[in-house]
Amino acid sequence: xxxxxxxxxxxxxxxxxxxxxxxxxxxxxxxxxxxxxxxxxxxxxxxxxxxxxxxxxxxxxxxxxxxxxxxxxxxxxxxxxxxxxxxxxxxxxxxxxxxxxxxxxxxxxxxxxxxxxxxxxxxxxxxxxxxxxxxxxxxxxxxxxxxxxxxxxxxxxxxxxxxxxxxxxxxxxxxxxxxxxxxxxxxxxxxxxxxxxxxxxxxxxxxxxxxxxxxxxxxxxxxxxxxxxxxx
Amino acid sequence: xxxxxxxxxxxxxxxxxxxxxxxxxxxxxxxxxxxxxxxxxxxxxxxxxxxxxxxxxxxxxxxxxxxxxxxxxxxxxxxxxxxxxxxxxxxxxxxxxxxxxxxxxxxxxxxxx
Numbered sequence: 001x002x003x004x005x006x007x008x009x010x011x012x013x014x015x016x017x018x019x020x021x022x023x024x025x026x027x028x029x030x031x032x033x034x035x036x037x038x039x040x041x042x043x044x045x046x047x048x049x050x051x052x053x054x055x056x057x058x059x060x061x062x063x064x065x066x067x068x069x070x071x072x073x074x075x076x077x078x079x080x081x082x083x084x085x086x087x088x089x090x091x092x093x094x095x096x097x098x099x100x101x102x103x104x105x106x107x108x109x110x111x112x113x114x115x116x117x118x119x120x121x122x123x124x125x126x127x128x129x130x131x132x133x134x135x136x137x138x139x140x141x142x143x144x145x146x147x148x149x150x151x152x153x154x155x156x157x158x159x160x161x162x163x164x165x166x167x168x169x170x171x172x173x174x175x176x177x178x179x180x181x182x183x184x185x186x187x188x189x190x191x192x193x194x195x196x197x198x199x200x201x202x203x204x205x206x207x208x209x210x211x212x213x214x215x216x217x218x219x220x221x222x223x224x225x226x227x228x229x230x231x232x
Numbered sequence: 233x234x235x236x237x238x239x240x241x242x243x244x245x246x247x248x249x250x251x252x253x254x255x256x257x258x259x260x261x262x263x264x265x266x267x268x269x270x271x272x273x274x275x276x277x278x279x280x281x282x283x284x285x286x287x288x289x290x291x292x293x294x295x296x297x298x299x300x301x302x303x304x305x306x307x308x309x310x311x312x313x314x315x316x317x318x319x320x321x322x323x324x325x326x327x328x329x330x331x332x333x334x335x336x337x338x339x340x341x342x343x344x345x
Contacts, residue, residue, distance in 0.1 A: 020288075022308075023261060023309075023310045024284065026261075026262070026307065026309050026310075027261045027262045027284075028280075029307075030262035030309075031262060034262075034266075052279055052280055053279070053281070054279040054280060054282075055281050056281075058281045059280055059281035059284070062281060062282075062284070062285025063285050065289075066285045066286075066287075066291075066292060067288055067292070
């Protein structure tokens, strides 16, 4: 009754559910009885028990916040998906910029005398590949900042290449199978080489950029208590 | 006489204190608060406003799990036990605090004070 009365004074909708009330009431009951068992007189025991509640507004707010279902973003989103998405976006934006300002890759491929035009394309895309360490560093750093573990930081850093590998390894063969694309089905080696030149060089660059962030100590996850003093 | 630690630091250490206690055995709120106060020699003390929001937060994050059970006096109390995730979380949390105290020790010689 006492807890409910105190908490409901804080405004409608702030009072915690009955289960919480029962738990808090049980705590106060135990507290009162422990004081009485120590020989504290009834009035003082009541006063000290009421004092246990402390700031009831803070209690109501704290419980409400803690009981709120799920945070907008869980740790995996903050540590992997967002940094991964950021590195993927950065890789694509850079690709767009380099494609505009450097040699036209299609022209390079068409005029190439190499036995496999993909190799010539690597040359056309080399400025983009050279920029990949920055992209990898961005993904790994964002993941590190969000408290991601070493493996998560690595995945966030390599994310653009992982997506590219999934494209070449899953989506292209799957779509070719669905559409019954005869050329793709008849030239698996080209697909494998395409995957190699699109994934491997960029992945090396991304790995290079991620490396500095893999050796540093794990940060506590955002949900975890930081050793730094926090406000009560 | 035992001096009380600044409430801000106390708040920051709640998670580790609770998880470390629950690693030994399941306890209910009052027992947790009592044990923390006793085992810290009175230096750490939690009121309702700091203990329960933290317990619910830990439960929401899947580190502890609560269930109603009668205590020795036959009264229903909500016991909290460490989950597998909580157990996994405890070791790195201990390492972080050890690292923090070592750093503080190097800086200010706190453990030799």
